[in-house]
Amino acid sequence: MASHLLKPSSPLPHQTYLLSLQKPVPRRLTVLSLSSSSSTSTTTTTPPSSREEAISQAKLSLSTTLKKPLNNPMPLPSRRLKKLSQPRYRVEIPLVDDSPDSLVRLAFEVFSGLPVTRKGSTPTVLIIWPNATVLQLAQQAFDSVASVTNSDLGSVTAGVLSSADLAVFLAPEASMLEEFRRVTTTLLYPKPVVLFNPKWGFEEEKGFGDGLGSFVGSFDVVYSFMGLEVRGLIRRRKGVVFKCARDGVAAGGEGWLVMVEEEEEGRTKGELKVVSRFKRRPTIGEVESVLYNLMAASSPVTKSVKFIRDLASSVVGNKGKQ
Known part of the structure; x- marks a missing residue:
């Protein structure tokens, strides 16, 4: 971070x-x-004492929370069905430093083996990175992980979005919020979305206008x-x-x-x-x-x-x- x-x-x-x-x-x-x-240790009532324990705790929080929305997907709204709240979650795990390598390494450790299934099989995870530079490193790191697809926010396509069971926005900048909201609410709905290690401080969220503050606040913090x-x-x-x-x-x-x-x-x-x-x-x-x-x-x-x-x-x- x-x-x-x-x-x-x-x-x-x-x-x-x-x-x-x-x-x-x-x-x-x-x-x-x-x-x-x-x-x-995967104790969930005390803070972690190591990098490994922090990752273990966060994976447990995220996987148990995602179990229900992944296996009981929300129906699309219709004349008879109202539009339900999209499952949105937020995770903040410490980084060793601010380098792209540390961010990619952390994401790999969390999402290459996330202990959650969708109807008995491994769900397809789409990780959306903040820029093409980090994306290139991520593609190399996840090359052998078939369940994870990587893209960046500027070039992600509707086809890639529709094929994912879960979307993860990795370390987005505050300047990306409007596009982040558009993709989440229009192209990914009703699939679950995870906001992972945002690059803005949570106190900055008070200054987000045009409904962006409410959008960010709609993500439930699980870790x-x-x-x-x-x-x-x-x-x-x-x-x-x-x-x-x-x-x-x-x-x-x-x-x-x-x-x-x-x-x-x-x-x-x-x-x-x-x-x-x-x-x-x-x-x-x-x-x-x-x-x-x-x-x-x-x-x-x-x-x-x-x-x-x-x-x-x-x-x-x-x-x-x-």
């Missing part, structure tokens, strides 16, 4: 006394890399992970904003979780604890408020909050380190 600078948010509750000894430090989104480990860090004068705490659904329902009914590392006698234990829950996706301001208030309980001054959109081994303590 690409990094995005965050505009300063509106003043937070209690921010005055939290930052009373110094000027507020501008908050920005930073990108850290995710290290590998041998973990293969998302964003690391975060709050710094005081002499120490820092790390945590995550996390959602992992199964069968289309958030694990344990928890929805979105804000979690931070436990502390004991000033030392980080590396275990995450839930400090806040949200039924909907929290805004940056809401997460900041939670973290500032948390730090204020044990420190008179909070220096800054950093948001890390890519998973990092340091986010979850030593568990993600090799």
Whole structure:
């Protein structure tokens, strides 16, 4: 995923006394890399501690959610049947870096062996890439995977779209939203569609006009992970904003979780604890408020909050380190 600078948010509750000894430090989104480990756990109620575990969790979320729409396809609207809501899902998995190779590698690991069937056979997956350069790399990577077809948004044809059981839009840019909406709502309906690792920050979606914000909001998030860090004068705490659904329902009914590392006698234990829950996706301001208030309980001054959109081994303590 690409990094995005965050505009300063509106003043937070209690921010005055939290930052009373110094000027507020501008908050920005930073990108850290995710290290590998041998973990293969598919636990869906805790954040991943490795790249492999993140992929495993996301594949489980996506495959269980897609099972119903793939095997019980929606009928086309007619005079007797109303137009039903198209199955639309959103997945955000951390990348090692922002290179095309990392994006293609991630997509290959997820969609070359997605554990879902359509009427007993492997469904045909169409992956639509943002440009021809990444498409060329993807075609080489998926050359031996018969169930996956690759195209780019600028050259995808109606024939290719009609032959797919599932369409995946890989890392689209905000500038592609209008065409993305047109293809989804007119050429792919009623087939399920997945928005995978969009290149815009979710806070940017507030500025999407002409109904594009509502369109993006129609995609149900089945897997998302964003690391975060709050710094005081002499120490820092790390945590995550996390959602992992199964069968289309958030694990344990928890929805979105804000979690931070436990502390004991000033030392980080590396275990995450839930400090806040949200039924909907929290805004940056809401997460900041939670973290500032948390730090204020044990420190008179909070220096800054950093948001890390890519998973990092340091986010979850030593568990993600090799």
